[in-house]
Amino acid sequence: MEKIVKKLDQKACELKDALRDLEIAVGDLQQKHYKKIKPITDDVINLKQELIAEIEENKDKFFKSKFMTLFGIKWGLLKGKGKVEISNEKKSIELIKKNLSEDKQESLINIKESIAKSNISQLDATDIKKIGVKIVNSDEKPFISFIDSNIEKYIKTLIKDDKVEVS
DSSP states (O other): OHHHHHHHHHHHHHHHHHHHHHHHHHHHHHHHHHHHHHHHHHHHHHHHHHHHHHHHHTGGGOSSOSEEEETTEEEEEEEOOOEEEOSOHHHHHHHHHHHSOHHHHHHHBOTTSOBOHHHHTTSOHHHHHHTTOEEEOOOEEEEEEESSHHHHHHHHHHHHTOOSOOO
16 A cells, blocks of 8 residues: 555655646747737737727718628727706606606606605606706717727737746
């Protein structure tokens, strides 16, 4: 039994050494490829910022279609969420009760009779006008997304986890 235990210990040590060698090799390989990938990633980030600036400057050119897909990149203007602005909450509650169905009333009026602002933006424009509420700050904002979502995920990971140094 002692011989078997000794052999087992030797093989466990060999395995530990092999795993350490693997970790070192993986680290070296990552470092080698990172040197190539990092500057390309920086270029992609800079070009995205440049395209956003161009979209901002040329918002007026997006009249029919607010976005397009070209060369595997979807880009253009995306409608922002906006912010619900209620000038007279009591009056709006009365108007909700008067003009909207019970189902809508339940989702829009809190028990303490305040408006559930997060649900207002789900109404169509006609209902919003009926209840005396406005949606403000819903400007269109530039956006860019890659059709291959792995590119965006990699960029976000690289920015967040920028721990490998390029020498």
